[in-house]
Amino acid sequence: MRVHITSLYGMMGVVGVSQRRTAEIGRQLGFNELGIFRYPVESDTDAELSKRYDGISAGIGSGDIVIYQGPTFNGTKFDDYFITNLRWRYGQSVKVIIFVEDIVPMMYQGNEYLFPQVIDMYNKAHALIVASENMKEYLIEKGVVNPKIYVQNLWDLPEKVDTSITPKFMKRISFTGNDGKFGIMDAFPESDVALEVYGSDKREDVPQNINFNPFISDEHVLLNKLREGGFGLVWAENEHVRNYMHYCNSYKVSTYLRAGIPVIAHKSISCAKLLEKNHWGILADTLEEAVDIIDNMSDEEYQKYIESVEKVGFLLENGYFTKKVLNEAIYGLYVDD
Template sequence: MKRSDNSKFFIQEHLLREGLFHGGIGNKQIEEILLRNGYQPISFPFTYDFSWKAKLSRAVFLSKLLFVLPAKASIVFQWPLHARIHVWLVKLLKLLRPSIQLICFLTDINGLKDNDLHTLQNERKLFGQLKWFIVHNNAMETWLLQQQPFAKVALLGFFDYTAAPNSSDRSKSKGVAFAGYLGKSLFIKDLDKLPGITFLLYGSTETFLLHRSHNVHYKGVQSPEDLPGVIEGAFGLLWDGDSIDGLEGVFGNYNRFISPHKLSLYILAGLPVIAHSDAGAASLVRNFNIGFTVNALTELEATIEAISDEEYQEMRRNCLQLAAVISKGRCLLNALAKLEFMRSSGQPAQNGAG
C-alpha cells in the first residue's frame, strides 16, 4: 500500500457493502485501484442508516468536509452517484471551493442508457457545471463536448479488470462467447437463426430467452474474477439491444457510446472481440487490432471464415499485450495522469489506452 497523498481523494460508494449493490464489479475495482494508489476515501457516516440522527450526522460531516479539504485537492467520483448527499457534496464544492479539482468519471450516463429524457436533462445540467472528465472512448467524448464544450477530457480506453489474464492456447473457430446480464440483451432469442455459429452464453438471464437450440449453449454464472480463466470460445461478442441485425432498441443505442466492461473481460481471456461497426468501442477494436466489426450478426460466419489462422493469432497476441496493462489498473491511472498534466501545464494531453 502506498502512502496516502493528502491532496487526492475519491467519493466512496461501491466498497461500502459486500457484493454488488449499485453498479458492477468494474465500479468496485475502480475504488480498489484508487485506494492502492494513495487516494483517500471520502466516506460519510451511517451510510445505510436513514434515521434523523444519521441524516443529521451526515449533514454535520458534510459541512465540516467543505472547509477541511486542501485548496488544491483532486477529488475523483464515479457518475452516476447514488447517494443524494454525494451529489450535494459535488455541487457545494463546485460553488464554495472552486480551486478543488472535481474529476467526474463517466462510468454510465443513465439518461442515455434508459432513454429517460428527464434524467438526461438533469445529467446534462450537472455536466455543464463541471470541467474535468474521464470518458470511455471518442464517441462518449464527442457527446460530452456537445453538452460541455469547455470540458477537459481524458479517454479511459479500456476499463481496468484486475484479474489474472488467461494466456492459454486458443485456435480460430466459430465459437462466440457472450457474457453479462443476458436478460436485457433480447437479441439472444434470435441466435438460433445463425446456425453456423456456436454461441456460449455466460450470466444471469430469464429462461424465456434460452429456448432450446443446437447452436446456443448456456454456460451459467461465474464470478468476475474466475471468468477470464474459464470462458470458452474463439471470439467475444460486444452486442446489445433487441436485434441481431443491428444496434436496435434502448440498449442497442447506448452501445454506440460506451466501452463495456466485458470488452476488458474478453481481452483478459485472450478472445478477439466482435463489435458493431458503429459501437462506441469499435474504434478501439480496429485501432488495436483485437478483433473485427460487423453491421449485423448475420455477417459473422463469412467474416470469421475470411480470417486466417495467423491473423487470428495476431489478434490474440494484441489482446494479451493489452491484458498486461488492464489487469494492473493502468488505464485509470493513465487517464488521471493525463488530467494532472493538463491541470499543471494548461495544455491538452494525448489520449490513448497505453
C-alpha cells in the first residue's frame, strides 16, 4: 500500500507554492507525488482528457491512499472527474482524501452556481482536510455529509530566517502584496504608526505615514526584512475578501509568524482563536483600533508577543501543521476514535 499526494505545476503565486510545499512535506512522510499541470483544459477532447488522467494516476494501485490537493484551477469538471474516475476504477479499495485549500465558488463572486458540483465532489471522498473550523461548519451547512473532516489551521513555511536578527518594538506595520483587492490604504488612519507596503504601486493620495517599498520576490530576504520588528498586517476592507478570510487560511499569517513578528488581523479571521489563545498577535474590529493599541503598547508588552511567536516559528519551519493534519486524516481512515 502506498500514499500518493497531488501537486500543482504551471501556476505561479501562493497557490502553486503552497501545493508544492505540501507535497514536499508529504514526500518527507514517504508519500509518492502525482504531478498535475495547470493548462487550458477546455482544449482537450474527452478522449485526450481520459489519457491525461490515466497518465497522472498510472502509479496508483488497489489499497492505496490518494490525497488530492484542490482546486487545481483547471476547472471543477477536471477535479470532479479525477475523483469520480478513481472511485469508479477502484471502488472502496482506494481511499481518497481531498485537501480543500481553496473553494472557487467562495473565492470569486459570480461562481456560486458551482457550489452543488463542489459539494457533490467532496461527498465522494473518504475524508476532507479543510482550512479552519469555520470552513468545516460552513461546508456541513452547505451539504457536506462526510463525517471525517480534519482542520489544517495554518500553512507551514519551511524557510530559514536569520536568528541573529532580534525583532524590535517599532510603531510599524508591514503589509506584503498588492493592496488592490484588500483596500487597506484608503482606510489606514494618519498617525504615528507607519504602514510599510511591499508590492503595491506608489500612490500620492494617502496619508504620509504610508510608505511604499518594492516587491521582494526572494522569500528569505523578505522574512529577514520583516524580522527587523513591528507587526504584520492581514486585513481586508473589501467585504467579500474579508468574508472569505473568515474561512480560508491566509499565507500572510504564516509569513509574519515565520518572520518572528506578531500579526494584526480582523477579529473575524479564520485563525482568530489560535492567534488570541497563543498570544501571536492583535485582533481588532477596525484599523483605527489596531493602530491605537500599538500606539499605546510598551516595549515589555511587545517582547511577550515575540516570545510567543518564536515558538510557533519552529513548527512552521519544520512543517508540523501539515504533518499533523495529514497523519490525522490517514489515521482516521482506519480508526474511529
